[in-house]
Amino acid sequence: MIVSTIMKLRKVLPMKFHKIPNETIQRLPMYLRVLQLLYKQGTNNISSLKLGEFLDVNSWQARKDFSYFGSFGTPGVGYDVKKLVRQISKILKLNVAQKVALIGLGNLGSAIQAYGGFNIYGFEVVAIFDIDPKKIGTKKNNIIVENVSRIKLLKNRKIDLSIVAVPSSAAQDVVDALVKAGVKGILNFAPCHLKTPKKVKIINIDIATDLACLPYYIPTARRQR
């Protein structure tokens, strides 16, 4: 009885009230990038099948991903590319420019700073912090590198996002300072587990753990020792 009521409710409730899987959110920026590219190249309409092919995603998966947020496409016609770009941007809150503070200007920080892939999503690195006196005060892309002790001043600069590219030993202190300064989202590259309050979203990019998954998928690993 209860089960059938729940089943009925599930059918009645719009998809937006269902729990949206993190995997869906992770795919949205990829759809967005492909769609933006296609639109630039003159594609105005696309089927879920074609879109899926660009990303090695099943067409039903693409349709399901979008269905969480409403009905975007027209059956048999497909998706209006421009409209879908606008809709995904809005879902991801990328329809407003996003200011980012970069902490750490070592090799990795420099690579991130020079990286061109942020622009298409509307991200802009507007502040850079480092601990090295030789770097502090110098300019990178017209941004003056500041002392990490000044992270607390971010509070008045309306920066919600930060990329942390410092050694593990310094990462928790940096993250604590960012949280105090009101930063709400952190992309962390330090290979360690960092504590943040629930209201602050942290996404960890751990090169080593990603690499560590690879051998599992290789069926006939040669024994190398």
Place this chain on the structure above:
Amino acid sequence: MIVSTIMKLRKVLPMKFHKIPNETIQRLPMYLRVLQLLYKQGTNNISSLKLGEFLDVNSWQARKDFSYFGSFGTPGVGYDVKKLVRQISKILKLNVAQKVALIGLGNLGSAIQAYGGFNIYGFEVVAIFDIDPKKIGTKKNNIIVENVSRIKLLKNRKIDLSIVAVPSSAAQDVVDALVKAGVKGILNFAPCHLKTPKKVKIINIDIATDLACLPYYIPTARRQR
């Protein structure tokens, strides 16, 4: 009738015959890192609750992750840390040293090369390739940087894994060369979609798409424009 038969089969089949989610595989290296650290610090036994706490993972999730591969712990006692390290290493095929070729020695490649986090998983960068004549022939950590045209020679050097840190424009050519040279697993940093044959596993690390997820999770994004 069919459903109940399937249900019975599911109960009878050991977990290892169930499909193992990618998310489980992705968590295994994180468990492994924490367990190795704990073992070094003298911890011989750990509960799933305690282990989960270290990684912000529910204890049932940790138990479920391990259950795919057999029964590792003892109810009420927990897991033997040393044994669990060995078991996870074996699942991930990290119990043998893994040779890695790094392609691209720009800022990102240099950061990867200098990165210390690979050792704990038994990875070793044993070959570096770049296109820059100024870099080719120089030494990095006792490894001579080679011309990318020599990637094809990897075939004779028993290297299964590669990290690709080249610009998007060069990435597909590099990946094609790696596939030809018999590389079976690729960790790609170029922010583009790369085609590989099914037998080659590619894991993409896309800084921009990860960053692009962040604003979604921030409930009260300040409008910044």
